[in-house]
Amino acid sequence: MTSDTPGGLLARLRRRPSLPRSKARRRLGTVVRLTIALTLAGGAYTVFAPGLSADDTPPLSTAAQEGKALFDQSCISCHGRNAQGVEGRGPSLIGVGAAAVEFQVSTGRMPMARQEAQAPRKPAVFNDDQTRQLAQYVQELGGGPQVPDGDLRSPAGDDEAIARGGNLFRVNCSSCHAFSGGGGALSSGKYAPPLSEATDRELYAAMLTGPQNMPVFGDNQLTPDQKKEIIAYVQEALKQDKDPGGWGLGRFGPVTEGLAIFLVGIVALIFAALWIAGKS
Structure with missing residues (x-):
């Protein structure tokens, strides 16, 4: 009943404006606290994020930096700024490894002058040091297989290793490179190249x-020792100018030899038949 008195009504009216004022203060405090929290979080990210990024992407080695300069000068137009590849020009090099770069560059197959069915062997554009630098740059970009250091051929004079390499070569390689290593034609204008000019590192990388x-x-598929045995066979047996059977017939393999034997044999038989008929 006292609230309906003029004094009680006046007191109630005086208290009403204080409620919105307290809510405003609470909201202002919340905004201030949120602003301070966001500022601290942003400052912490600014301080620590560069360090985290540096840990995720380590700097290139000196050799890779020199390789990158060569890459930007001679390879970027086909393989892209970050070696991600360019459609219609060149494939991505991420993950191909140093071994692929060493093979393609040391044999002169890369850089290519134009797109062909197959990149032919030609004089190398880069020397050995530059080739290793390019390979190191691609290796540090995305990893991949690498040619091991050291001797890549079974010990010289190890006849058993050479014999095992010959068996492995005939099973795995001769169907394309021929029994003599002279190479051969494949489909769609492609071919298996001859092995006469290949070095140990090129054979291992291939x-x-x-x-x-x-x-x-x-x-x-082939252990490192088996690869070395194949290389020993190619370098110490196939590349020697020895033809135990006499005339090598270009060393193209059994097809040429069989054809020559057939032709020579048929001619000999015809002359023998004519001679016998003339005698009779």
Whole structure:
């Protein structure tokens, strides 16, 4: 009943404006606290984020930095600024590894002058040091197979290793490169190149990466020792100018030899038949 008195009504009217004022203060305090929290979070991110980024992307080594300069000058137009590849020009190099770069660049297959069915071997544009620098740059970009250091051929004079390499070569390589290593034609204008000019590193890198139409012979397919035995066979047996059977007939393999034997044999038989008929 006292609230209906003029004094009680006046007191109630005086208290009403204080309620919105307290709510405004609480809201203002919330905004201030939120602003301070966001400022602190942003400052912490600014301080620590560069360090985290640096840990995720380590700087390139000196050799890779020199390789990057060569890449930007000679390879970027086909393989892209970050080696991600350019459609219609060149594939991505992320993950191909140093071995693929060493093979393609040391044999002069890269850089290519134009798109062809297959990149032919030609004089190398870069020397050995520059090739290793390019390979190191691609390796640090995305990893991949690498040619191991050291001797890549079974010990010289190890006849058993050479014999095992010959068996492995005939099973895995001769169907394309021929029994004599002279190479051969494939489909769609492609071919298996001759092995006469290949070095130990080129042979190992080719088996490890499978360039062009060649299959990949990883360490699960051919162990490192087996690869070295194949290299020993190619370098110490196939490249020697020895033809135990006499005339090598270009060393193209059994098809040429069989054709020559057939032709010579048929001619000999015809002359023998004519001679016998004339005598009779």
